[in-house]
Amino acid sequence: MNLLLIRLIIFVILFLAGFKLYRLYREWRLEQERRDDLPGERQMVRCAWCQVHVPEDEALRDKRTEAWFCCSAHRDRFLQEHDPEA
Ligand SMILES: [Zn+2]
Known part of the structure; x- marks a missing residue:
């Protein structure tokens, strides 16, 4: 008990x-x-591949083309089309 x-x-x-x-x-x-x-707290940027807006601190930036991307997959696809040597 x-x-x-x-x-x-x-x-x-x-x-x-x-x-x-x-x-x-x-x-x-x-x-x-x-x-x-x-x-207004976070700066929004647009993905160069899919045009989606993402917060700057979550986005990826390609140093050479100075373009913003929402994810590495879109960065790779964008660079493949615009920069075949890379
Ligand atoms: Zn994207």
Whole structure:
């Protein structure tokens, strides 16, 4: 009987700890999203291959052509078409 009570207490503590962690995580996520939504905070650039706009700090830049890309695959395809020697 005593053992059962201890198990119950441990279970409740674990549950409360998990719930608290979950709430902290949710607050952290909301904070991140709010930061991402701030207008004018991040410079947007356009992918030279697919024309999609991406934040400058997430985009890739080719030093030689000075063109921006959303991902390395688009950079490679763009360079293949515009710069066959590379
Ligand atoms: Zn792209």
